[in-house]
Amino acid sequence: MNDHQKSLILSSSSQFPPPQGVKLSYGTSGFRADASILQSTVFRVGILAALRSLRTQSVIGLMITASHNQVSDNGIKVGDPSGGMLTQDWEPFADSIANAPTPQELLQLVEEFVAKEGIRFDGSRPAKVLLGRDTRPSGDSLLEAAKQGISSIVGASAVDMGIVTTPQLHWMVRAKNKGLKAAELDYFEQLSSSYRCLLDLIPNGSKVEKAENKLVVDGANGVGSEKLEGLKKSLDGLDIEIRNTGKEGVLNEGVGADFVQKEKILPQEFGPKDVGIRCASLDGDADRLVYFTLPSESSSKIDLVDGDKILTLFAVFIKEQLSILTEGGQMVEDGYHARLGVIQTAYANGASTNYLRQLGLEIALTPTGVKYLHEKAAEYDVGIYFEANGHGTILFSDHFLSWLEAKNNELASRSKAILIHKGWSICKWNGLYQDLPSRQLKVKVIDRTAVVTENAETIAVKPPGIQEAINAEIAKYPCGRCFIRPSGTEDVVRVYAEASTQEAADSLANSVAKIADQFLGSRSSSSV
Ligand SMILES: CC(=O)N[C@H]1[C@@H](OP(=O)(O)O)O[C@H](CO)[C@@H](O)[C@@H]1O
Numbered sequence: 001m002n003d004h005q006k007s008l009i010l011s012s013s014s015q016f017p018p019p020q021g022v023k024l025s026y027g028t029s030g031f032r033a034d035a036s037i038l039q040s041t042v043f044r045v046g047i048l049a050a051l052r053s054l055r056t057q058s059v060i061g062l063m064i065t066a067s068h069n070q071v072s073d074n075g076i077k078v079g080d081p082s083g084g085m086l087t088q089d090w091e092p093f094a095d096s097i098a099n100a101p102t103p104q105e106l107l108q109l110v111e112e113f114v115a116k117e118g119i120r121f122d123g124s125r126p127a128k129v130l131l132g133r134d135t136r137p138s139g140d141s142l143l144e145a146a147k148q149g150i151s152s153i154v155g156a157s158a159v160d161m162g163i164v165t166t167p168q169l170h171w172m173v174r175a176k177n178k179g180l181k182a183a184e185l186d187y188f189e190q191l192s193s194s195y196r197c198l199l200d201l202i203p204n205g206s207k208v209e210k211a212e213n214k215l216v217v218d219g220a221n222g223v224g225s226e227k228l229e230g231l232k233k234s235l236d237g238l239d240i241e242i243r244n245t246g247k248e249g250v251l252n253e254g255v256g257a258d259f260v261q262k263e264k265i266l267p268q269e270f271g272p273k274d275v276g277i278r279c280a281s282l283d284g285d286a287d288r289l290v291y292f293t294l295p296s297e298s299s300s301k302i303d304l305v306d307g308d309k310i311l312t313l314f315a316v317f318i319k320e321q322l323s324i325l326t327e328g329g330q331m332v333e334d335g336y337h338a339r340l341g342v343i344q345t346a347y348a349n350g351a352s353t354n355y356l357r358q359l360g361l362e363i364a365l366t367p368t369g370v371k372y373l374h375e376k377a378a379e380y381d382v383g384i385y386f387e388a389n390g391h392g393t394i395l396f397s398d399h400f401l402s403w404l405e406a407k408n409n410e411l412a413s414r415s416k417a418i419l420i421h422k423g424w425s426i427c428k429w430n431g432l433y434q435d436l437p438s439r440q441l442k443v444k445v446i447d448r449t450a451v452v453t454e455n456a457e458t459i460a461v462k463p464p465g466i467q468e469a470i471n472a473e474i475a476k477y478p479c480g481r482c483f484i485r486p487s488g489t490e491d492v493v494r495v496y497a498e499a500s501t502q503e504a505a506d507s508l509a510n511s512v513a514k515i516a517d518q519f520l521g522s523r524s525s526s527s528v
């Protein structure tokens with residue numbers, strides 16, 4: 001690092017003093033806090049992104065969003081060259097620079113890290129960072145802070161992709177690094193043409209009834225609604241109505257995937273007229289999707305088709321596809337066995353895990369957060385991961401894809417039979433298994449980091465004695481399951497409970513919330 005570079009970091013960072021008395025950490029999905037205290041953090045993550053770009057000699061993504069959090073919060077997360085999340089190896093550096101009290105200390109941390117990582121400033125391939133943001137009003141000024149951080153690294157450039165969804169930004173970063181077209185229209189084109197390819201596998205058009213074709217989407221009053229409007233234009237034959245577009249309501253307030261999944265009631269703007277119709281909810285940055293239907297006009301209680309059910313549908317379908325390929329000993333002939341893995345977190349409904357296990361699937365459990373699930377899924381030839389709240393995707397290994405390409409003709413002619421065979425409605429899909437009743441609570445404690453967990457967050461090892469107290473409660477409930485963990489996106493401890501009836505799940509969650517209060521010191525608790 002030359003003197004010019006050092007003085008650039010010192011002078012620009014003096015414009016962004018860190019907030020006093022606050023310790024931020026790169027949580028489940030980047031930094032999140034009240035937007036008013038994030039300028040300095042976002043500026044510093046801008047520096048980190050430019051360094052990551054130099055280190056990987058690739059384009060890096062920065063997304064300014066607080067997803068499902070309330071509108072006054074914001075946050076920032078880094079996207080790695082592959083389109084995934086920032087490698088976890090860099091998170092300690094993110095934490096340390098975010099909390100460095102002075103420009104001099106910040107510079108020292110950067111210098112040490114640059115030396116450790118062997119980052120070179122020879123100008124051969126300058127840093128490039130793609131920036132995206134959700135619809136939060138604080139997004140504009142945080143975007144400026146990120147740009148300032150990026151331009152504190154000599155030669156680095158920031159490309160503003162505007163208001164985009166989180167999946168769009170990840171896709172754009174990946175496409176850029178593969179030398180492919182990476183504009184928003186290219187994204188829509190890829191999604192719609194892939195969808196058309198799937199439909200083309202069904203001879204004589206779709207078997208789905210006209211009424212089943214209608215989909216009403218709750219856009220969470222966020223970015224997803226506008227983007228879905230754009231995508232709709234290139235999607236023929238799908239009858240999509242979008243509500244909660246943000247023109248009137250407030251982001252994530254009584255709307256969106258997080259609300260729907262945790263409250264299990266209709267979001268705003270939905271009502272008795274929607275009985276029996278297939279509905280879906282996105283979250284604030286449109287990287288979560290859950291489906292639901294309203295079974296009866298007399299109540300706003302919904303039948304939820306959550307991330308676990310989406311995962312199950314994919315798992316059933318892909319397992320069938322793989323077994324077709326095995327028929328006739330084809331895979332054996334090749335000496336190749338594709339490994340299919342299903343990845344869940346402790347929040348997965350126990351009934352889904354049982355169902356998947358009965359199908360003979362290999363199931364892995366990771367801590368909460370896409371970064372953990374994605375990493376685990378990448379260990380398989382086909383890795384399917386979903387959080388119960390609707391984050392997820394399917395990963396195919398390069399090896400599997402090239403093997404599949406070689407078998408292309410064979411697969412195309414056989415897979416038609418499977419799709420015709422299905423022709424499922426949302427009710428049929430939902431009926432794959434019955435969810436166990438569950439309840440989530442948040443407990444506001446004095447210091448949530450006092451809770452330390454193990455075994456994919458299913459056991460609290462600190463504070464001492466808390467797990468024993470929780471176990472004693474669980475033992476009182478048939479089919480009871482319960483765990484606590486500190487949230488990585490909000491200043492709360494989360495309680496999750498499952499039991500054989502809703503009353504029992506509620507009561508177990510409430511008792512364990514009280515235990516959390518007693519051990520950790522409460523600041524008052526609330527549901528969901
Ligand atoms: C119980 C729950 O839904 N937790 C969510 C939530 O994380 P917490 O660390 O629980 O606050 O936000 C994450 C990011 O959106 C998401 O990945 C995760 O599943």
Ligand SMILES: [Mg+2]
Nearest residue numbers: 067283285287
């Ligand atoms: Mg989100």
